[in-house]
Amino acid sequence: MLIPTIPTTDELLDKGFRRAKKAAGLVRTSKIPRYKKSKRIEETRVITAGQVIKDRIKLILDRVPDIESLPEFYQDYIDVAVGVDPMKQALGGLNWSMGIITQLEKDYASRIRRSPPEKAAQLRKQAFGRVSSVVNKIGDDLNFLDFAKQKLRNMPTVDFDATTVVIAGFPNVGKSTLLRKLTTAEPKVADYPFTTKGIQIGHLERKWKKIQIIDTPGLLDRPIKDMNNIELRAMVALEHLADVILFIFDASESCGYPLESQFNLLKEVEKVFKTPVICLFNKMDLTDNIKYLEQYINKVENPLMISASQGTGVSEIIERLEEFGER
Ligand SMILES: Nc1nc2c(ncn2[C@@H]2O[C@H](COP(=O)(O)OP(=O)(O)O)[C@@H](O)[C@H]2O)c(=O)[nH]1
Ligand SMILES: [Mg+2]
Missing domain, CATH: 3.40.50.300 (P-loop containing nucleotide triphosphate hydrolases)
Known part of the structure; x- marks a missing residue:
């Protein structure tokens, strides 16, 4: 199979934020000074959400083969079935989102570390909002890849050695x-x-x-x-x-x-x-x-x-x- 299962933006975000909450619940706070506790928890949530979402996107990028390295027959096939350019564009969108999410993760983690404890939750919410908007921007790309997955599901298996x-x-x-x-x-x-x-x-x-x-x-x-x-x-x-x-x-x-x-x-x-x-x-x-x-x-x-x-x-x-x- 050419393309793995593609999540919707909601699925992607739900998974990221849910896991982030879980991870925050597991943070061991007993040895952390009280004023740092909330900051540590919110920072963990931001980083975990980013990582989980990126991991899921990376899984897709890793599994989809590089179209240009495919035999010409398949390149033509993909081009006529769904279009090579839109496919590259969609994958490019996913790649872009990973870079931005990494940036947001770093940026907000450091802002949370430097902020007063009572601001931490607010910053985390802001970070989640921005991650959501990045993920929503790749909604069309995810939809396209899901469409391509259906379209390419029953591709012929050609033996290039025979x-x-x-x-x-x-x-x-x-x-x-x-x-x-x-x-x-x-x-x-x-x-x-x-x-x-x-x-x-x-x-x-x-x-x-x-x-x-x-x-x-x-x-x-x-x-x-x-x-x-x-x-x-x-x-x-x-x-x-x-x-x-x-x-x-x-x-x-x-x-x-x-x-x-x-x-x-x-x-x-x-x-x-x-x-x-x-x-x-x-x-x-x-x-x-x-x-x-x-x-x-x-x-x-x-x-x-x-x-x-x-x-x-x-x-x-x-x-x-x-x-x-x-x-
Ligand atoms: N009598 C006879 N009928 C054949 C022969 N080969 C195919 N047919 C029949 O010709 C029809 C069309 O065959 P088909 O293989 O579907 O042709 P295709 O459209 O070229 O794939 C079918 O009814 C076959 O049974 C043959 O050698 N002799
Ligand atoms: Mg026939």
């Missing part, structure tokens, strides 16, 4: 069916802010090689010229990630897209991705017009003929993927 295969092809050509056949466990579904349909990641392990296969519904299944800016950014992010593309044709055309359009989509994908492409002709079990199909088979390099739903040709795909990346 060979990454990205699946492309029009809707209903059999991408999901093939993903399931290729991978061992049920593919994991995660949020994907570039499209509304989420992302699916499946894994398979062969010999000493880890392969992850990614399906991005709504993205590599339609003409690139129709894409908006966010989708185009997703393409860039995928380009960074992909070692190889599996482009799936529906040889039977039962998906509703003629082979000619499917071939045009392949050309577009090849233009955008400098990544190698392995072409698959799926649903061969439904295909009888081989003459018609041959024109397209001949236009692509080394295609594999498969039937994803029946599992035919799936082991050949895996063999190809294994060779891949051994270079």
Whole structure:
């Protein structure tokens, strides 16, 4: 998980002031001269409140990773999901508040020490008031981080060491069916802010090689010229990630897209991705017009003929993927 639990300003202040009261109750006053007692108690309250609030804020800052040190894929992801700049701004706000609270703590502790005993409680109240106003100033930052936490809750887990295969092809050509056949466990579904349909990641392990296969519904299944800016950014992010593309044709055309359009989509994908492409002709079990199909088979390099739903040709795909990346 990227972001820890974020408290509200009220929770933060309540916790700080409550703990401060408790700590003050624990101050051993028996050996302190009487005129210093109230001062010691109020000073303890100020310092404890500041420390507790800062500790809680620091916990957040320590747990949120430095966005710039994340792989580019996640930076793009965060930027589209919540915005990298607002995120940095919110974290910057938290950082700022810690500095100010430290200052207030020191300032008021020394004022209390130098004040007459009957003024101590008043100064402590003043200190609490100022700490409250600092914490309230980061209210929007805390709210934003809580929003970001929800938004980033179901981020995909990408394995940056594995060979990454990205699946492309029009809707209903059999991408999901093939993903399931290729991978061992049920593919994991995660949020994907570039499209509304989420992302699916499946894994398979062969010999000493880890392969992850990614399906991005709504993205590599339609003409690139129709894409908006966010989708185009997703393409860039995928380009960074992909070692190889599996482009799936529906040889039977039962998906509703003629082979000619499917071939045009392949050309577009090849233009955008400098990544190698392995072409698959799926649903061969439904295909009888081989003459018609041959024109397209001949236009692509080394295609594999498969039937994803029946599992035919799936082991050949895996063999190809294994060779891949051994270079
Ligand atoms: N006959 C046949 N049907 C298939 C094959 N592969 C997928 N299908 C069917 O085609 C439809 C669309 O498949 P799906 O995997 O959801 O396509 P996606 O939209 O590309 O993910 C489903 O009804 C599948 O059962 C195949 O090899 N042969
Ligand atoms: Mg699908």
